[in-house]
Amino acid sequence: MLDDHSRKELDTSNLHDALEGLPGSYAGPRKILTQPYGAVGYEEGALALRLTSFIEKTVVAQGTQFLLGNVHDPEGEDLVNIAEASGAQVQRVGVSPSLRDLDYLVPTQPLSLYTYTQYLAHATGNSEEAEKADAALRLLADRCTFQIPTEQNPAKQLAWSLWTRTPLLLASRSYAPLIGAWQQLLGRIGKSMSVPLEHEPLLTLSGGFEARHESGDERVALILGEPDAEMQLAREILETRIDEIIPVLPPENLSDYARNLYLWYFGAWVSYYLALTYNQDPKDTKVAELLNADFKPRVDEDDSLN
Helix, strand or coil: CCCCHHHHHHCCCCHHHHHHCCCCCCCCCCCCCCCCEEEEEECHHHHHHHCCCCCECCCCCCCEEEEEEECCCHHHHHHHHHHHHHCCEEEEEEECCCHHHCCEECCCCCCHHHHHHHHHHHHCCCHHHHHHHHHHHHHHHHHHCCCCCHHHCHHHHHHHHHCCCEEEEEECHHHCHHHHHHHHHHHHCCCCCCEECCCCHHHHHHHCCCCCHHHHCCEEEEEECCCCHHHHHHHHHHCCCCCEEEEECCCCCCCHHHHHHHHHHHHHHHHHHHHHHCCCCCCCCHHHHHHHHHHCCCCCCCCCCC
């Protein structure tokens, strides 16, 4: 079914082509800003910050302070005002009703995480990391586009494995931010709920199926990234309780940043095909559009910010 090109007609926003063209599409600032770096993130900017490993998730009194996502979040505004008063240069990156409040606009959409993370890579002097990540994403895109048949397409294959099942999402501590990333992708793009098990998963799994053994039916566990000892034990617990356990691994020899972006990108492809298996449009729902309506820049403003 996923190899039937008429299935793409469900994709009214042409998200497929946006996914295919994502690697190398970053067209934002590349200037290296002043160290040290601190960052706080909200809404779409929060998850992007968690997937980067080269910036402190804190407030700095000098250097550069980043505010990502909703730049009018009350907590975020208070924090960056403190940083600015202490001598840090503030970069407001994300969305606002007024472009004048932004240093760089990142429109709200399902793939915005890529722009946020690549912006941070370039701004903190990690352009080489950004380029290596793009190279890995291009190779993955070549394997996941619609014209690649299911037998050779890992994203289509995993989407079918998730069809009619509720996935449990697990990861070792070094990959933990990907749990929230995949939960958001499966919901926002794939139109499907999942169960994240990020905090103390072994305690949850130790008793989570005892009262209703049948609750493990039609469930599948995704272990994101290389497993550590905790995930090995989680796998042993799950083997007798759910239908299937599927490891989702990045290629070898990628940096922490590139592997995180790679697995996020793969999750976006899987979610795209999962929506199609349910005859759903993978674009944002009307509810999501309403939630983001306040962040659309006013039409009477100069749109030349970026």
